């Protein structure tokens with residue numbers, strides 16, 4: 425079996441060091457960073473890396489065994505020299521489209537792109553075009569799509585044992601590109617990637633964050649998403665963080681503390697006027713897995729077989745479209761906006777320095 429040559433562009437927290445932030449954390453089995461994932465995967469070899477910060481890259485090389493001659497401050501030079509099969513793009517979203525497009529144009533066949541996919545819808549479109557026209561594949565780092573606990577939640581929804589899926593609720597506190605990208609992708613996955621028809625959004629701190637079509641900070645957002653299959657999602661900003669609920673016609677399933685525990689309720693009696701009453705039922709038993717490793721193995725499987733990956737570039741764009749749907753709805757005074765969006769040029773442009781990764785665990 426072929427060993428695929430892998431590299432990481434963007435060697436900071438998610439690229440290489442985030443494991444040091446979560447060691448011992450319940451529900452986050454390692455490996456977590458891209459580099460640790462490539463090392464753990466028996467079918468990939470991490471041979472090169474690229475970052476604009478050579479000091480960070482040197483530490484990355486020490487930790488993950490990439491020698492100095494495999495470290496590049498210019499990712500284009502790396503692509504030209506290294507004959508890579510799989511490349512991670514673990515930068516912030518602003519430079520992502522340009523880098524991904526260059527990777528697949530230079531012959532890279534599989535991309536592991538961090539979320540959020542892109543800083544604008546126009547850039548997401550260009551990424552879809554570049555990936556598909558070059559015969560490449562892309563998985564977005566929305567980890568819950570490869571998390572066995574949410575596979576179980578989806579299995580229970582799909583089995584019909586709780587009736588028809590009607591509503592999905594996201595309880596969250598974070599910002600849209602950083603955290604919302606995860607939550608919105610999970611909503612898409614739990615609803616079997618049915619397309620959304622329209623979105624209504626509200627950005628509590630929104631208006632001052634816009635300078636024309638430039639969004640100057642990652643905003644918080646809440647809203648409603650209507651899917652073409654009749655399912656409605658509610659995205660709420662609440663003190664409950666990373667909890668998800670599916671309300672079906674005959675019961676509910678709720679992921680508590682991001683899937684560390686579960687609540688299931690079933691219609692098991694009738695009350696006033698013969699209406700169903702929901703009662704607590706046995707919750708599923710789930711075991712967390714390394715979703716990073718699972719995502720990489722999914723890319724390897726696709727490279728081996730030619731089958732599509734579980735995520736793919738179009739699911740990535742669908743999540744990006746929900747992000748921008750909430751944004752455009754807010755800009756239109758909370759109006760319902762139809763998807764796909766007509767306006768695709770609003771762009772996230774932040775003036776922020778990269779973070780200092782944690783080189784060692786405490």
Ligand SMILES: NC(=O)c1ccc[n+]([C@@H]2O[C@H](COP(=O)([O-])OP(=O)(O)OC[C@H]3O[C@@H](n4cnc5c(N)ncnc54)[C@H](O)[C@@H]3O)[C@@H](O)[C@H]2O)c1
Pocket residue numbers: 433434435436437438439442474475476477480497499514515516517519538539540565566567601602777778779780781
């Ligand atoms: N999936 C997850 O659970 C998870 C967790 C944390 C972060 N993330 C995502 O990972 C991404 C990176 O986050 P972070 O906190 O590691 O970011 P960061 O800002 O700390 O680091 C980004 C790195 O990219 C490098 N970079 C920027 N442009 C580059 C270029 N042209 N060539 C080479 N390197 C370049 C920077 O020098 C920096 O070291 C973000 O999109 C974030 O949302 C995902």
